[in-house]
Amino acid sequence: xxxxxxxxxxxxxxxxxxxxxxxxxxxxxxxxxxxxxxxxxxxxxxxxxxxxxxxxxxxxxxxxxxxxxxxxxxxxxxxxxxxxxxxxxxxxxxxxxxxxx
Numbered sequence: 001x002x003x004x005x006x007x008x009x010x011x012x013x014x015x016x017x018x019x020x021x022x023x024x025x026x027x028x029x030x031x032x033x034x035x036x037x038x039x040x041x042x043x044x045x046x047x048x049x050x051x052x053x054x055x056x057x058x059x060x061x062x063x064x065x066x067x068x069x070x071x072x073x074x075x076x077x078x079x080x081x082x083x084x085x086x087x088x089x090x091x092x093x094x095x096x097x098x099x100x101x
Contacts, residue, residue, distance in 0.1 A: 028081065029050065031084045032047060032055075032062075032077065032080075034080040034083070034084065038080070039065075039066045039076070041066060049061050059073050062077075
C-alpha cells in the first residue's frame with residue numbers, strides 16, 4: 001500500500017479525534033469531580049490518584065472510600081463522563097464526521 005497524499009488530511013483528522021488531548025483529560029477530571037460530589041467524597045485525593053496512577057486507581061480509591069463495589073463506581077463515573085461530554089459537545093459542537101471512501 002503506497003502513501004497517497006490526498007488521504008493525509010483524513011488521516012490527520014482521524015488521529016486528532018482519536019488521540020486523547022487536554023480536553024479529554026479535563027473532561028475526565030470534571031467527571032471524576034462530579035462523581036465525587038454525588039458520593040459525598042472529597043475530589044482532591046481522587047484527582048491526585050488520577051494524575052499519579054491513572055483512572056483505574058482513582059476509581060478504586062473512590063470505591064473504597066464510598067464503601068461501594070468498584071463496578072458500581074465505574075458505572076457512575078461513566079454516566080458522569082457522558083454528561084460532561086454532552087455538555088462539552090454542546091458548547092463547542094460535535095466534531096465533523098469522517099468519511100471512509
